[in-house]
Amino acid sequence: MHSIWKTAIRFTLLTTVLFGLAYPLAITALAALMFPRQSAGSLIERNGQVIGSSLLAQSFASDRYFHPRPSAAGNGYDATASGGSNLAQSSASLVQRTQGSIDKLHGENPSTLVPIDLVTASGSGLDPDITPDAAIFQAPRIARSRGLPIDHVRQLIAQHMQGRQWSLFGEPRVNVLELNLALDEPIR
Numbered sequence: 001m002h003s004i005w006k007t008a009i010r011f012t013l014l015t016t017v018l019f020g021l022a023y024p025l026a027i028t029a030l031a032a033l034m035f036p037r038q039s040a041g042s043l044i045e046r047n048g049q050v051i052g053s054s055l056l057a058q059s060f061a062s063d064r065y066f067h068p069r070p071s072a073a074g075n076g077y078d079a080t081a082s083g084g085s086n087l088a089q090s091s092a093s094l095v096q097r098t099q100g101s102i103d104k105l106h107g108e109n110p111s112t113l114v115p116i117d118l119v120t121a122s123g124s125g126l127d128p129d130i131t132p133d134a135a136i137f138q139a140p141r142i143a144r145s146r147g148l149p150i151d152h153v154r155q156l157i158a159q160h161m162q163g164r165q166w167s168l169f170g171e172p173r174v175n176v177l178e179l180n181l182a183l184d185e186p187i188r
Contacts, residue, residue, distance in 0.1 A: 044177065052177050057128045060180060063145040066130070066138050068176040069117050070101065073125030082124045108141050129173035132161050142183065156182050 031039040042054045052058050057068040059077045074081030087094040101119040115134040135157045143150040160179045164170050 044181070046181070051181075053128075054175055054178060055128055056126045057176065060176065063141055065180045065183065066135060066142065066174075066176050067118070069127050069130060069134075070097075070119065070121045071125040072121040077126065079126060082126055084121060084123050084125060105137070109137055112137055128177060129162075129175050132157065132172050132174055135161075135174045135179065146183070148187075152187065153183075 028039070037043075043050050044052050044054055056079055057071060057077055059071070060067055068077075071077045072085035073079070073083060085094065089095075098119050102114050105114045105118055115131055115137050117131050118134050118137065136154065139150060139153040139157065142148070143153045146153075156179060157174060160174050160182060162173050162175070164172065
């Protein structure tokens with residue numbers, strides 16, 4: 001009976017070292033070698049300063065920028081408190097917040113239906129992408145506030161549109177941070 005316990009303890013220690021330390025360290029090192037940008041968080045830098053990650057949404061309140069989906073993460077776009085609101089469709093506060101967002105956006109672009117992703121939060125509250133429809137919906141506001149031709153803004157949207165992954169998974173999307181950075185570049 002004594003040797004069974006010794007074997008069990010040795011096996012537990014061995015598997016802990018192998019699968020709790022060695023394997024994660026090896027995979028982390030391999031990821032850093034094969035995908036250095038992604039393994040570091042897909043950070044975006046400008047002038048040597050990190051300004052965000054292409055994987056996480058951040059708030060843009062100015063009319064001069066595209067706005068991401070609403071966020072229920074913490075106090076909004078808080079990566080340390082990722083998560084949805086967990087409110088049911090029948091929740092009065094969810095209906096009130098959604099209707100308020102629809103009314104505000106409808107005032108911005110009265111002749112167009114408001115895309116659903118501009119009034120609903122993602123499951124994580126940190127989705128960095130919006131649908132092409134949501135970007136196109138916001139184009140007139142951005143063109144007006146920046147004094148740009150609407151065609152230029154639409155061209156930027158088209159340039160930053162990503163299709164389905166491997167032509168199979170997900171939906172077409174536009175990364176809000178990358179699109180907003182393109183807006184700040186001089187027109188060529």
